[in-house]
Amino acid sequence: MQNIHFIAIGGSIMHNLAIALHKKGYTISGSDDEIFEPSYSKLKKYDLLPKQEGWQTDLITNDLDAVIVGMHAKPDNPELAKAKELGIKIYSFPEYIYEQSKDKQRVVIAGSHGKTSITSIVIHVLKHFKRKFDFAVGAQLEGFELMVQLTDAPIIIIEGDEYLSSPIDSTPKFLKYHHHIGLISGVAWDHINVFPSEENYVSQFDKFADASPKAGTLVYCEEDPMATVIGAKGREDVHEIAYNTHPYVIENGTTYLINGKENIPIKIFGKHNLQNINGAKEVLKKIGISEEEFYDAIESFKGPHNRLQLVKQNEQTAVYKDFAHAPSKVKATTLALREQYAERDLVACLELHTFSSLNKSFLSQYKGSMKYSYKPIVYYNPDTIAHKGLEPISKEDIIKAFDERNLKVYTDSNELMAYLKDQNWKDKNLLLMSSGTFNHLNYEELATEIIN
Structure with a gap:
């Protein structure tokens, strides 16, 4: 010890x-x-x-x-x-996880979006069948006290982040794990403070794919153009597996997976989640879970904490919160709610909180990301920009970058909350997206006022 x-x-x-x-x-x-x-x-x-x-x-x-x-x-x-x-001896977090799992089969889930959900699905299914496994995931999961588990299990499931390993090691975390089975869900430029160009960002995933060992497996989403370019190189010594969106149908607010003649109800929704489901299924097949077993377990999966999480709802309104902050995530999350509740209008509220999202040169990446909301709203705190040492941005900068006709921009969280509480919420849903807190917003209290 x-x-x-x-x-x-x-x-x-x-x-x-x-x-x-x-x-x-x-x-x-x-x-x-x-x-x-x-x-x-x-x-x-x-x-x-x-x-x-x-x-x-x-x-x-x-x-x-x-x-x-x-x-x-x-x-x-x-x-x-x-x-x-x-x-x-000094370790970064990923180096130490590798140190603890050298003798295990290592499964690493990477991607600009979806990696937490895919990792969570794999963990949920393995737990459902009482398999022995370890894990490291970036969100709280139902049924687990911790986000890290290290035992004598023969396999470890790791959410592979592309961000830096430590303050003294600029290597992306996912390269430190030395995967046997790797997955790339999609690639969309992020972390401009570390990767100043899209080319530089994409090259990290290229390194991840190239790190796949002989007789290893690389799974990738063929509906993501960049993931396909990286994943489908035709390496003879690596087993490459492509996946896409799982066939589905939405009936009365519930999404069903179509599996032959059977429709399987699930508790999550949205095209990206249906891609995530198929990605997880391919990984699980490689580690001994059959398709029949997978469909048996996926029905009870509720999703990781803060990922398209229902806060409160009644017969005509639902309030959701989501960790979405990068452009691709914002677009996917708003589309998911728009499709799931086609008969309702969507009010989508995004907090700009990360280094990238508050960087004036990155803002243009958000163009079209909120087009599925009839009433898009952006909130940011100028003090956060100052704290990060970034160039100030104006409301006009955001309006121009997002290019949404009905966009509202707030810099005062109290004004934003007052506006939301003053709306007529009949046949409307509210989506709150942030990797921050909307200035310490109590989601439950806001949702209760809106629902009541």
């Missing part, structure tokens, strides 16, 4: 790994300069919450077997500097 220290233990995936190792019997310490919910309560529950905020160099001693550094830390972090000085 090892003695591990976490630099930036409060990160969304970092605190999950810390707890997973603690439950495994490891001795865990950690530090951070700020820790928010739900990380705070989870770390406190396991007595892993740092005793004080800030970086504590006295925690870095020769007694440590390893230090794991999270993306929230900066390259000049004093704890990191001391760990280097003492010669302690």
Whole structure:
């Protein structure tokens, strides 16, 4: 059993790994300069919450077997500097996951969109049939306390992020896992702060595909042009599998998978989710789950937390929230709700919160992304732009970039909420999309007011 220290233990995936190792019997310490919910309560529950905020160099001693550094830390972090000085082994999150899974079959799900959902489906089906497996996924899943599980299982399912591995390692995370089975759901430029050009961004997925080992498997969505270019190279030593949108029908607000003469009701919807279902099915076939077993398990899948998640509804209105923030995700999510509730109007509200979405040179990528909403709304906080050190953007910049006739833009969250509460919601749905919080919005309270 090892003695591990976490630099930036409060990160969304970092605190999950810390707890997973603690439950495994490891001795865990950690530090951070700020820790928010739900990380705070989870770390406190396991007595892993740092005793004080800030970086504590006295925690870095020769007694440590390893230090794991999270993306929230900066390259000049004093704890990191001391760990280097003492010669302690330093890992990024993906490097440590690989270290823990060297002897396992590694399945890595990558893509600009859909990777969380596909990973979640695979995990759900494996759990349904009581298979032994480990996982690392970027969202909370129903039936699991943690987003990371490390045991003696023979296989691990990993959501493969293309973002940087750590503050001192610019390698995309998904290249650190060394997959046996890899999947690319789609490729659409994102993370402009790290990948300044679309070509540079796409090349990371090319590297991921080329990292497929001999006799390995690469699964890709053939309905995504760039994923197809990357996935269908005809490598003789790699098994390439293409998938597309699963056949479906929508009846009375429920989506059904068409499987021969059988229609199977599911709890999720939207074209991208139907692509995700087929992608997961292909991966599961490679690890011993038959199609019959897959259809038996998929009916009960409710989707990961914050992905097209129903907040509240009545007979004429539904309020959904979604993690969508990149242009391709925004477009796919609004289309999904528009198709699922064809008889209702859609009010779609997007918060610009990420580095890319608040970057003036990236805004044009959002053109047409909200065309499936009859009343599109964009909210952003100028203070967030200043905090990220970006060039200020105006409401006019956003209106021009999105090019939506009825677009409304808000910079004050109170004004936005007042506007939403003042609407007539008969035969209308509300979709709230953000990787942020709409300035600490209580989704339940807003949905209750709208529904009532």
